[in-house]
Amino acid sequence: MPKFQAPDHRAAPGRGRPSRRAVLAGAAAAAAAAGGVPLLSGCSAGESSGRDGTTGGKDLKKLLPTYVASRVSDPDIPGRNGSSPGFTRAPAPEDLTRSVRSAPGGGGTYTAFTPLWGTPPPKDALYYRAVNKELGATVRWQTQDGNYYGEKLSAVLASDDIADIVCVPQWEMQGRVHGAISAKFADLGPYLSGDRVKKYPNLAAIPTDAWRMSVFGGRLRGLPMPARPLGGVIPFYRQDLFEKEGYEVPRSPAEFLALAKEITRPKSRVWACEDMWWSAQIIFGCPPEKPYYWTEENGKLVHKVETDAYLEALEWTRKLYAAKVVHPDAVAGKANDMTVRFTSGQSLMMNDGDGKWYGLTFEQATANPGFRIQAMDFFGADGGDPVLYQGAPANIWSFLNKNLSKEQIEECLALADFIAAPYGTREQRLIEYGIEGEHHTIEDGVPVKTEKGVKEVLDTYRFVVSPQASVAYPDHPRMVKDYCGWMQRMGRHMRKPLFHGMQIQEPNRYASLYTPFEDLNKDVVRGRKPMRDAQRAVEDWRRGGGDKLRDWYAELLEKNGSGV
Amino acid sequence: MSSTVRPRAQEAPPAAGGGAGSAPGPAAGARPGGPAGSGLGHRLRRDRSLLLMTVPAVGLLGLFVYVPLIWTTVAFKDYDPFLAGLWASPWTGAENFSLLFSDSRFWDAAANTLAITFLQLTLFFPIPIALALLLNSLLSDRVRGAVQSVLYLPHFFSWVLVVTVFQQMLGGAGLLSQFLRERGHEGFDLMTDPAVFKFLVTAQLVWKDAGWGVIVFLAALAAVNPELYEAAAADGAGRLRRMWHVTLPALRPVIALLLVLRVGDSLTVGFEQILLQRDAVGPGASEVFDTYVWWVGIANGDYGVAAAGGLIKGVFSLVLVLLANKVAHLLGEQGVYRR
Numbered sequence: 001m002p003k004f005q006a007p008d009h010r011a012a013p014g015r016g017r018p019s020r021r022a023v024l025a026g027a028a029a030a031a032a033a034a035g036g037v038p039l040l041s042g043c044s045a046g047e048s049s050g051r052d053g054t055t056g057g058k059d060l061k062k063l064l065p066t067y068v069a070s071r072v073s074d075p076d077i078p079g080r081n082g083s084s085p086g087f088t089r090a091p092a093p094e095d096l097t098r099s100v101r102s103a104p105g106g107g108g109t110y111t112a113f114t115p116l117w118g119t120p121p122p123k124d125a126l127y128y129r130a131v132n133k134e135l136g137a138t139v140r141w142q143t144q145d146g147n148y149y150g151e152k153l154s155a156v157l158a159s160d161d162i163a164d165i166v167c168v169p170q171w172e173m174q175g176r177v178h179g180a181i182s183a184k185f186a187d188l189g190p191y192l193s194g195d196r197v198k199k200y201p202n203l204a205a206i207p208t209d210a211w212r213m214s215v216f217g218g219r220l221r222g223l224p225m226p227a228r229p230l231g232g233v234i235p236f237y238r239q240d241l242f243e244k245e246g247y248e249v250p251r252s253p254a255e256f257l258a259l260a261k262e263i264t265r266p267k268s269r270v271w272a273c274e275d276m277w278w279s280a281q282i283i284f285g286c287p288p289e290k291p292y293y294w295t296e297e298n299g300k301l302v303h304k305v306e307t308d309a310y311l312e313a314l315e316w317t318r319k320l321y322a323a324k325v326v327h328p329d330a331v332a333g334k335a336n337d338m339t340v341r342f343t344s345g346q347s348l349m350m351n352d353g354d355g356k357w358y359g360l361t362f363e364q365a366t367a368n369p370g371f372r373i374q375a376m377d378f379f380g381a382d383g384g385d386p387v388l389y390q391g392a393p394a395n396i397w398s399f400l401n402k403n404l405s406k407e408q409i410e411e412c413l414a415l416a417d418f419i420a421a422p423y424g425t426r427e428q429r430l431i432e433y434g435i436e437g438e439h440h441t442i443e444d445g446v447p448v449k450t451e452k453g454v455k456e457v458l459d460t461y462r463f464v465v466s467p468q469a470s471v472a473y474p475d476h477p478r479m480v481k482d483y484c485g486w487m488q489r490m491g492r493h494m495r496k497p498l499f500h501g502m503q504i505q506e507p508n509r510y511a512s513l514y515t516p517f518e519d520l521n522k523d524v525v526r527g528r529k530p531m532r533d534a535q536r537a538v539e540d541w542r543r544g545g546g547d548k549l550r551d552w553y554a555e556l557l558e559k560n561g562s563g564v
Numbered sequence: 565m566s567s568t569v570r571p572r573a574q575e576a577p578p579a580a581g582g583g584a585g586s587a588p589g590p591a592a593g594a595r596p597g598g599p600a601g602s603g604l605g606h607r608l609r610r611d612r613s614l615l616l617m618t619v620p621a622v623g624l625l626g627l628f629v630y631v632p633l634i635w636t637t638v639a640f641k642d643y644d645p646f647l648a649g650l651w652a653s654p655w656t657g658a659e660n661f662s663l664l665f666s667d668s669r670f671w672d673a674a675a676n677t678l679a680i681t682f683l684q685l686t687l688f689f690p691i692p693i694a695l696a697l698l699l700n701s702l703l704s705d706r707v708r709g710a711v712q713s714v715l716y717l718p719h720f721f722s723w724v725l726v727v728t729v730f731q732q733m734l735g736g737a738g739l740l741s742q743f744l745r746e747r748g749h750e751g752f753d754l755m756t757d758p759a760v761f762k763f764l765v766t767a768q769l770v771w772k773d774a775g776w777g778v779i780v781f782l783a784a785l786a787a788v789n790p791e792l793y794e795a796a797a798a799d800g801a802g803r804l805r806r807m808w809h810v811t812l813p814a815l816r817p818v819i820a821l822l823l824v825l826r827v828g829d830s831l832t833v834g835f836e837q838i839l840l841q842r843d844a845v846g847p848g849a850s851e852v853f854d855t856y857v858w859w860v861g862i863a864n865g866d867y868g869v870a871a872a873g874g875l876i877k878g879v880f881s882l883v884l885v886l887l888a889n890k891v892a893h894l895l896g897e898q899g900v901y902r903r
Contacts, residue, residue, distance in 0.1 A: 174863070176647070176865050179644075180646030180647060184646065266737075266751055269742065328737040328741075329731065329736070331753070331844070332731060332841075332843070333843020346737070511864065511865065512866055523847075528758060528848065529846075
């Protein structure tokens, strides 16, 4: 997934708007079974067409496309402990291979409704024209500001005027949107399930785990964007400033707090960190977000908010705020400018999605050559090994309008096959870097975007479908090594959440059960509400439907088995 | 705007005569055709061109205000915009309302809205009037123009910008705080203090919109006959007395009208402004009706409950505007309308 940074670019932890949704944006996952062997738990038949629930067992197995590995290029850093493979070198233009025949499209025109983080390029940009020409079809982009995508998406889904290709990220599947997917979008099973996918080799090379997440309402409907494991929340720090000041990277919550106090010098406009709530949850071993927020203890399902870990994480984050080591603008909830404070040295630690690792490295390379962003290794609550829950294998899908004809769907899938081309192919180079000489030039053997490239070649096609997740930034090989090394080290502590990799739709009546916690967390860590309010909220949650939701999940577990 | 002009035109003569509160006759003099009531057909023929001119505005009003009102029925339904749509969604009676009333966040929002409404009416509303009087007393047109421009300017800033300016000035890492720290004092953070939040948003509103609010009052002041001032001065009235006996009575109808309109609108205390600062102080201090509805409806997809909340606000606003109008009548003013 080279150069991919969009979902986590802005929508990463706490962007001032619902950060629970946001954090999932970056939340990666994955292909622990990067090999792609179907990870099916032996389970009984699931609900196949019900509006809520999940799909498992034989029903699921029948739907999944057959995995056929792509062997275009071997990574420079192979995957280990579930980590994504890394590419630090770029093949020369003449060595790029072709993964699909040229112009797979049949001249059709399709509209695509996708989120975009950044300034949209003009609709007739050279980049779009060039890719369309290679596709042999026209994709008309209706890109929307990614930060406000959910609101637009809801309005569009409620209308009859739905684009041909629509991207829906997991974190925008609030309330009834999840159910709308089954009603509005085409069943791709007849085209992709089993061996049928072999017609589209690049789609066949998408890991099965990601496909497994693409089953909605008992049908294979989504084209997935596979995610990296552990990519959602990464505790970044300014390595250059740490080295300059002689700070030691902390290895326990207590060390973190002590260091944070040492770093903070308001008089010089330096604060230790941004809001660290998302990291805190991981440090103290909280399970991830909906629907992966359950753990099983003694045969009983326990919700994240019921765990001690959750309260401990709150307590620790509260200490950071009380010690005034959090940047005041972060206290004021101005999460959108977090990276500006981080890059300008006003705050030295922040947690954000993995896209920032490359995004900031790229952004600062010319303006601030000394800038170096690094991730600290997660530590456990006592300074020992952390418990890290693997992220979902896919968080973002695109869907095809159900009103498309069979021929049109086949054409769209052929286009998707082109777009899903892996690293080392001509198609991938075109999608990621545009045209050589126009959008990028080859410098020291690696493609580097020109000004026009930076403006026009944004993450647009990636939101239709993506190949297996990788870390491929040959222009910043050190960053690739840093990231892959971190992933490999962290991978050792990785475990799967109870419902890992399962696409679960909760019944509507529980939709707003969990939402009060988001505000509550913010209030408690900032000291506006006492800790006991959090405990009381858990009681309210239980009585208000939490216990029923537990029963619902228990039944689901019994029927479909777990995802572990 | 015609409604703002008419009452003044009618009321100016009694005000000018020094008498307070003499009720104007039933729209006399406004119509050229003498006493009304010679049949609907006759009136339609007579006012044909006027009626035609209102058609576009009425059409827009119907399309964008009255037609969408059909969707308020969502408040009584289990609304699913994706699968069922408005007509097919099942009726649920008052269930959305009971959910709404059992939500403590709604009551927080109600309390905050009323508190901010009160602050805005008492702290914001008088300021444009005071500014208008001050500006009116400036003799130099050039100085007045310059001051007016400076006052108007913030009105054109977006709320994002206003909130950012305040954050950069008064926030914990803001200019004032840093200034104090550099001189060895403690910094402060006004932006994250729930106790001052309501004053803060009112102050932001004053900074942004008080200058803009001056316009209507200045127009009213411009309509005052200068001879009145001269006559008052000749009778020995000083500056303050002239303001009290000439200027303020001239402004009174406008003040009453705007106050009534403001009261009807008063539960709308700012959406973007509040939403942008919600995390800084928490929903307990900052949630208002509009942000609550947005949060529940748009963000969480609970359209029925959100519509119920919106409906409550609408009904409440209607009651307020009727009450305010009544009070205006009791005080002898025209208000927004008179039956």
